[in-house]
Amino acid sequence: MKRRYRLLLLAVAVLGLPYYWLVLDNSVSGVPAYRLDIAQLRQAAGAIPGARPDSVTVQVVGWRRVPGTLMVAGGGLKRNLVAVQSFLLHAPGGNIVIDSGFDAAAARSMDMEKFLPAAQAKVDAAIRDARLVLFTHEHLDHMTGLLRMKDFASVAPHVLVTPEQGPGGPLARSLPWPRDTGRLVPRKLAPVQPVAPGVVVVRTPGHTPGSQMIFARLADGSEYLFAGDTASMRRNWSLKRLRSRLLSDYLAPEDRPQVMGWLRAINDLFRQDPGLIVVSGHDYDDLVTDPTKRAFREDFVTRTVIPRPPGSQLQ
Template identity: 30%
Template sequence: MRFLPQPSAWTDPLPAAAPPADMAVHQVPTGTYETRAAFAVRGGSFRERRHFAATAVLIRHPEGDLLIDAGFGAGVAAHVASLPRIARSPYRVEATVGRQLDAAGYDRARLRGVLLTHSHWDHVSGLDELRVPVWMTAGERRYAAEDPDGKVFRAVCADHEIHEYAIDGPPYLGFPAGYDVYGDGSVVVVAAAGHTTGSVIVFVTVPSGRRYAFVGDLTWQLDGIRRRVERPWLMRALADSDPAQVRRDLLRVIALADLMQIVPAHDRDAYQGIPRLPGLPEPAADGDAAGRPR
């Protein structure tokens, strides 16, 4: 099996960050869908089944909260039915982000918007219950408006405000530029335009000093980081707009792996240690499939 070259570990000082004392990060799992490991990561087995996470992340900040992605929505069955048959797989659902926020007694007036890592269906389905602005770059907005894989986005966001932002700040952790959301270094977005033409990575630093890299679909599983492997060739060809750019950005993130928690969007294990919303139970174990997504 072909492994990516081992990049040199990041040795420069980490960027300055001053997260407010009451800032927090929570995972909001909304379900999983099933695929074979052979389709998830290079070298994976056809016999092994992987349960891909559909999980949003809530960033609580005194200047207003943001969600990273939106997970499965109330209309997930219709969203799945709109996919090509080859793109569907068994799935199970939990409560949507909106319902979990309400169950936790969350004040939705605090929510400034949903910051998308990219616009594929399993990252935007939950926008059907979240009437807040959608944060995305101009490049991802064009992709979502034109690409066949933006069909669900166009359906759920027809009446949403789109908040475009530009990634035009100083270089950040080996990436050419960053966008400092709050101006305090706690949340910095970088371009990773290989999976889609406007995909991003969201770096988050919490008051304890712990750092996270929410990498979206740069790699679907932690194997991509730990074993330095890409998606299988066929999946790179089908799923990525620019596989070579994905490879370059994957190597940049691998170089940071000893300094922060890397969180591929679809690896359930990657969310370990990130608390759920206060007062909500831990996710249920996987049971019978409830239907079929991508």
């Protein structure tokens, strides 16, 4: 009996501790005290004059389902839908695309269950039509859609990347860039940077060096925060739980203290304004099941093509 007990303890130690450490543990030290201030974001959203976006749509281009605890440490074994998404802000002065989807090769390398070429084609069309293309961060499932476009060179002048997200970025340089990226000129941004009427980029390094969130204040006053993979799932920010160490220390390394700093900041921002629609990077179920996300339409709808104002990458 004693021996069995010892064996059991040994099994718990050998299997249980790594399990706890790799997929349940949410501990982190040295978390920076980041703050997002709703008044500051609103002020920045009003800095560039012009008509603000009037609606937001989402396009899913692929997905897989993984145990919840992978994306939200301690989040249970029930499989959650992890969707690859692109977002489109419809604006009278020209549309804005946030994240560009990916392609079949990237989907395979990321072990996706599904890649939807027809949906990706809609994103491609939206990118061609957009006045501005932004990225939440420099990972395959957010940037490959743009990088593999045959007409990359003609689209590039309307793409805004930071130096970290550009071809020379520490992580971004391993992405599948086209041979000639000459027309893509990375731009250094302020920590809180207005980029279009109603649209603000907030630099939030942690998940990757080039991670940023996009705040959008629409014409009707509704407000969105596109969190990228700083908060891949709603529970990351609502419960202030990191991704599992299996992901954040090994498979897709990130700076856990920084990410936790931003998760706390998002959680606090939501308390400042519970009407804020926080758009988690991969949590499609959250977008379509939460009634407060009423402004979300599924699918990039084909609208009358708005001519791109000449030379208007940024106003």
